[in-house]
Amino acid sequence: MTEILIVDDDPAIRNVLKIAIEQAGYGTFEAADGDAALRLGQSGRAGLIVLDIGMPERDGLEVCRELRKSSDVPILFLTARQDEIDRIVGLEMGADDYVSKPFSPRELVARIKAILKRGQPTADPILRRGRLTLDPHRHLCEIGGASVTLTAREMEILAKLMSHPDHVLARPQLVDAVYGTNVNVSDRTLDSHLRNLRHKLDEAGCIDAIETVHGVGIRMGPCA
Amino acid sequence: MTEILIVDDDPAIRNVLKIAIEQAGYGTFEAADGDAALRLGQSGRAGLIVLDIGMPERDGLEVCRELRKSSDVPILFLTARQDEIDRIVGLEMGADDYVSKPFSPRELVARIKAILKRGQPTADPILRRGRLTLDPHRHLCEIGGASVTLTAREMEILAKLMSHPDHVLARPQLVDAVYGTNVNVSDRTLDSHLRNLRHKLDEAGCIDAIETVHGVGIRMGPCA
DNA sequence: GCATGCCTGCACGAAATTTGCACATCCGGC
């Protein structure tokens, strides 16, 4: 049976959630603060996490960010204020959906079912690497919460690099990935894009994320 | 039947693991500390090892490092803290996966099945020899955890040597392996590369890892 | 039509590597 982790600092709300969700046939377990949420979330026990954003100390966004480093568990956000919503609709968090307070239990359960039904295919393969997040499908890139504007080519190159973390990709491989085979583009062109990409990543704080291995190729570094 | 070695200093956790794993149809046997783990692990009886990182005395990382010198048995780490996770994701350890405490037995079993199913094809052929680890695909070289920077040629030569441990390779063979046949490079050139390689390995602590057999060729020594 | 942004890729300087010469050493056989 799928188990759902409920995270909210308000016991009353936790209880409402618990009842609604269990009545829908899912198991539940709870966390009252960010730290506990993180610990339980990382256990892998949860098939989905209902996560309140507004919590003292470690808030939901932060918990989500941490969790995403090691897990792709679906997350459904609970939000109280409109401006919180703005912060999660972006890809930043890798949130799967959100529900505003006050919410109707019935709607909440419906959202949960929808998320679980669409199953694993978290649809868009969102690439993560350290503080760097890339969603090629939506053409979005963020570093530690700040969004970075990339051009089409930059996005393609970065996506290819990120989909093979740590691996050294030869220039021809990269060119093929971006332009398709049997296309003739100069190595200098690739370099130009790499330069722009590096510049942007550097500015956003990911210094030296793209490494050059002389005579071999390009590698996606840690992006600490 | 596949037998799984459970290593943890906490008897309670060992028991949880034992029950979960046996219920999944695997046999188990246990070790309560690093020394025992090493002894049992080297016996070759285990088809997989579940290894706790946080143990007094000889910790899991050290056990893994030792085991890797002589075995490719799959290892699933148990970790309690995030910073431990950081240390194993690198290639250094050759860990196959990890599970955070507290963990759900179900997930643990799922991970075990996944690892065993994916079988041997540990994907990238990673060369190991004593404290020396070489990953040609990632163009990474590590000695006892410290990374060593190699150039393209050095990497090729070392890879060739490591893929024939203890065998003496004639110079022509080495040259062919690196440059392809019917290429004309001076023996002095190979010597130059060997010199640089030796220098780097020495500095990193692997002294005399590359031996010369006068009149015959080059051999990859133990790299103690 | 014009401004703006992106894609390409040329020319050139900067670096990182590779190569191998000239000479010192070493090894093994006699």
Place this chain on the structure above:
DNA sequence: GCCGGATGTGCAAATTTCGTGCAGGCATGC
């Protein structure tokens, strides 16, 4: 102990690979 071939070493030229500044070509939006 001496000799010739096999190796190791210091060094610097030759080569290969990169990064950068810059400019033309295009497509898009106004």
